[in-house]
Amino acid sequence: MDGRQWRGTITAAQAGDRQALDDLVAGWLPLVYNIVGRALNGHADVDDVVQETMLRAVHGLGSLRDPDSFRSWLVAIAMRQVRERARRNAGTRELAEGADSAADFAELTVLRLQLEGQRREVAEAVRWLDDDDRQLLSLWWLEVAGELTRRELAAAVGISRQHAAVRVQRMKGRLETARGIVRALESSCTELRKLTLRWDGRTDSVWRKRFARHIRGCGRCGGPSEGLVPAERLLVGLALVPVPAGFALSFALGGKTAVAAAVPVAWSAKVLGVLSKPAVAVTAGATLAAGGAYVVVEQPDAPPPQAAAPTAASTARPRPPAPSPTPSRSPSPSPSRPPTRTVDLYGTVVDAVDRAPDPNARPAALPHRPETGITSTGGPHAVMQHRGDSVTLEGRGYVLVRWQLAPKYRPGQVVMPSWTGLKGKLFHVASGGGRRMDDPLAGSPDGYDTGMGGPSIGYAVLPPGTQQMWQNEYFYVDGSVTLTVNERGCDYGLSVFPSSWDAATEDIMTGPDQGVIRYGLVRDNGKDTAPVPQYVTRATPSDPATVPQRSRV
Incomplete structure (x- = not known):
């Protein structure tokens, strides 16, 4: 905040x-x-x-x-x-x-x-x-x-x-x-x-x-x-305790x-609705600590997969120019033939799975895009815990999406959230929060006290080719778009905050020497060739969970 x-x-x-x-x-x-x-x-x-x-x-x-x-x-x-x-x-x-x-x-x-x-x-x-x-x-x-x-x-x-x-x-x-x-x-x-x-x-x-x-x-x-983990490592990114349902400000505010x-009244109803689902943390920013990634494809109800070697999130790389959509340039335009227009490169980004950066490596500087403010239909703290929950963001500025995974309550494949109805542009600019969701948490009883789960509780499994999410994911909106939770397999929730360049920079530049596991990651190059979210479309499908896993809008 x-x-x-x-x-x-x-x-x-x-x-x-x-x-x-x-x-x-x-x-x-x-x-x-x-x-x-x-x-x-x-x-x-x-x-x-x-x-x-x-x-x-x-x-x-x-x-x-x-x-x-x-x-x-x-x-x-x-x-x-x-x-x-x-x-x-x-x-x-x-x-x-x-x-x-x-x-x-x-x-x-x-x-x-x-x-x-x-x-x-x-x-x-x-x-x-x-x-x-x-x-x-x-x-x-x-x-x-x-x-x-x-x-x-x-x-x-x-x-x-x-x-x-x-x-x-x-x-x-x-x-x-x-x-x-x-x-x-x-x-x-x-x-x-x-x-x-x-x-x-x-x-x-x-x-x-x-x-x-x-x-x-x-x-x-x-x-x-002797096995106690430093308190600051346990508390980093933890949520605010929600205001109790019975709490009400007095009329002493006197008009x-x-x-x-x-x-x-509205707040109490909202909090009660969230508290009715005990599977995940119940307020903005609540985060279950992240841990080892297991890139294994399973159906939501399949048995827990075997842990593979830790893998990494993907970063964005420019798509090789395709011959068909790229018009050829005319050396000397004539009145009968209009000049060839340069192809807009926005959205022509693909995502490739790679290894996580060195935890001690400071990220590159985050380009500062124009900010005029973001309005959110979910208010300053949108908490989305159920399938179909959504929030519409509009304006020009930065947005923080904070992940919550709960494989202990319902393991399986994560049906990823999707961005629909995009008008304008949307970029995936940075990742932070002090950890990726496949970072192990030291000191856990079985070594798997992580966001992705473990042998004793089951796993949260990502669809093939999906970026490994970090605790905090930052996006830049220039226009309007709707983010929808498609929870169906593994239990998860999202908290969405209108943010700022300053907040994102401070987050990703917080390193291991300050009580967190790793520095963040800059994904933005400041241009239209910067990565866009993988599950994004300009369409408004009746089921947002059907949005294809690709980065091209």
């Missing part, structure tokens, strides 16, 4: 456009809810703090001078409200007691994002952090997930970036200790079981220290922590915006 993409909406809202204000509040409510929810671990006051934050943002919007700084400004307001609440409740046990009556945010994270393994352990470890650490983690979690920058994190906390780096490092150390506790409590250690007989179940600092002391001296409990009456 990039504030710069919202410049037009913010400016319109400042000028008194009610619909723009509604869109602004609805679009940024999930980010605020995640910051506050994680900072307070789902305490009953979360709703009040979120509402106060949004109310202050609405009332103070006119004082915001630079629309591009909206996200930093909003996050800072949210953190001030969290700290203000802490000051009001200082010296009382209200926080701990109130938490019992509210939804534990760690539990919401696990359930609503379908987290498993070490990702689940990270979410549950948050319960063991002190208030200050949990507030900082609420921002750092979103930084790693790609929702905030380090500059915004530091500004929200009110410290320098250098000091923020020190604070984050210390918090991560305590988070790792807490992860060890979560893992140890699930072990069969007799001595630890004796210790827990005196434990009242509260995840406070006293018991955190007692359990940590036991783990340091216990060979059984201390061993598993400033109609969002209190209109948005929560």
